[in-house]
Amino acid sequence: MPEEFNLSQMERETEEMLKIRYLTKHNTVFKRTEGGFVSLSVGEESYLRIQVMRMFPFMEKDRFLSVRSVGDKSKEIGIIEDLEDMEKETIKLLREQLNLRYFTPVITKIRSVKEEYGFAYWDVITDHGECRFTIQMGGNAVVHLTEERILLSDIDENRFEIPDVGRLTPAERRKLDLFL
């Protein structure tokens, strides 16, 4: 049986979306599930599995996290203003979930960049291990987030970050020249 359409309820929901609800160590209980995810109870609500998302993924890795329910109609349960203010165990749990969600390896060493027929083949070492990837030349594969920070997207839409171009060796910088 489909849900009854109820205008006042819908209006209430829209109003609710306006509110900012902060989640703190006092009003929440985060728990690890058997399956390796995280459940949450907050007040009278409880969620079997939640997702954590960064609102400012490049600037604020630990602040302003949106905790959301999972599924087709995923909605925000609340906001964690600063992860550091949570219980130690919770921090560990949520870090793990963030780590599962965000995958942007940081390039620590550029071994070689070879260009061939419109594609550049990279061989690099990242904080997630060795990796080879390919980017398309001339497109929007290389984005400058700031003057020194670069985000690369390969042909599979994997993303790689170079946090500070200035910290690369001159030889590495020369390899990068084609893209700067």
Next chain:
Amino acid sequence: MELLYQLTDKNKELLSLARGEEIYYCFPLDLDREGSFRDNSYTVVTNLRILLLEEGSCTKAYRLSELEKVVGEPQISSGILYVVKDGKEEFLGRYSAKHLTRYSYITRGCLLLQRGEKERVISREYETACLICKRALPGTRECPKCAGKKEGLVSDFLMLIKPQWKLFVVIVLLMLSATAVTLANPAIQQRLMDDVLIGNKGNVKQAVLCLSLMFIMSLGIVFINAGKSYLCSKLGSRISAGLREKLYVKIQLLSLSFITERSPGELMNRILYDTGRVRDFMGETFCNLFTIIILFIADVLLMLILDWKLALLAFLFAPAAMVFSLSLRKYIRTRFHMQGEKADKVSSGLQDVISGMAVVKSYGQEEREAEYFDKNTEEFAKVQRSNEVFFATVYPFIGFVLEAGVYLVIYFGGISVLNGRMTPGRLFQFITYTTLLYTYIGWLTNMPRMLMNMVTSMERIGDVLKQEPQIFDHENAKYHEIQGNVEFHHASFGYKSYEPVIEQIDFKVKQGEMIGIVGASGTGKSTLINLVMHLYEVDDGEIRVDGENIMDIRLSDYHSQIGVVLQETFLFSGTILNNIRFARPEASYEEIIRAAKMANAHDFICGLPDGYQTYVGEKGHNLSGGERQRVAIARAILNDPKILILDEATASLDTENEYLIQKALKRLTNGRTTFAIAHRLSTLKDADRLIVIDRHRIAESGTHMELMKKKGIYYNLVTAQLMMQKN
């Protein structure tokens, strides 16, 4: 896309497959839980189980029958795999974006196996990189380098040239004569110097004879080259025009799914840009290719015959010149690439600001934008300046270095002349040949790149030409005069094989009935209509028209008997007249006027400056949405369709226009089988029956009154819309 990676025997052993157990899908699981890259780890799905192979051991195994669901869930540039067991989600593993698409098939694949169906899900998507050589694929199914396509390419190339073989033969003859004349000229010069000029051996008559010969040859080579270039361009244009035509015809033939899987820009690129590259190759590269290769070989041979020691000396520098020329070219390309990037930045910044001028001005941000633009132009100017300086100052030196071999020849050759072992004319001839040699080296180093460009373009063209249309006339397809009875029989369909959009649809429509199709966005209403239009074929079940399977009706006959009015009406560039008689070019003026009158379009058309011959479409007269809609209705009326399709035909119109169009539509739908989609339910009040689609299936059907009484989804939708209007 590969959904079944081959496992090594050792890995296969780890699975300890039961008898009758067969591997259905196998994907790499290239990240560990912490997200570190790793090899030799896979997710394996057999007809009975799902297993994880992680770095040489089988870490997890579930029977498919004990799972509710297997899910590949996309994350940011990666994904996670989990299973649902006893209502609980269990994490299995992670993969990078490289395998995101692959894992999107796993839910559907497992679902089929859980149901005990033997069907394998296949993916029509292309790999991004060659699985063998790891090179990126330029939007083709097969790698231009691998897959043993070399022979195929030569035969493709010959097929291209075959219709133009006469032209081709003339070009080859010209190439040969160009070679002969180029190489003969220095020989005459040598005669002139040695036999006529030096030591007063000859007379004026001989000198004039030599000079005239040289003059004629020089003139000859100009004509030969001009003729060759002309004919090669002609060959190139003819070939690319032929290709373009073939591509265009093919793209029209291919089913919509091929078109919608690609962006319009990509297809336009293939028609315009890739065929252009083939033309350029034929016109410029090909034209010189053989000439230069023949010249190069003949040049080398002549040098060896004239003086093999000196020749070897000259060759000594050749590899160095080759390497130098290659790296130089790369360096210059890098510089120009940078200049291009900066120029792009300037122009895209400019475009941004100009198109967003109203926003910039209304927020008073002109100064900041100007500063930003200044910075970009300055950067661009800097790169450009340094490039200009490079060309003006460094380039001449490069030419000097590249031809260093010539100076060596002059030095040692000069000694030989002084010692009387060589005549001055011979030396002169030799120097000319050496210079030619170095010129050709520079040219030949650029060959692989040009050839590869051509091969890639040919691949991309061939990729389209070799596609088999998915919708085509079946063998026993025949003409059928449509009455208008339509029947869906267990019909299921999805644009991607793993994602069904509509499932198990069953309903019957009688001739002349108007059916309203209702449901939330993305539930499959438009898909249902696409199937009625036979733009796609059902994956399962069938659609019958007057009791005949839709596949047994000839496509062109079928399409000529249905009419369509969509929300966003597309008018072709051309006159209103041509747009109205698009489906029936032979219609008389009277018929056209009658159709326009019925569509309530006649009045506004007469008010236009050029009446029925007003030019519309891109760059043409701008018709309003309502006017365009009425032209489309006139188009449909003129065609006198037996089945009519209205997809949000009255959405986004003002009240007056809507009224006029409602009236026009009523005349149009009268007596015809009509399928109408509308969000505003009031527009469906004339429908004989309504079908409510929810979650890919028909949830309710009946008349307006019946559905209101039922108090289901339709009732809710109607009351919601009424309430919103009241507020």
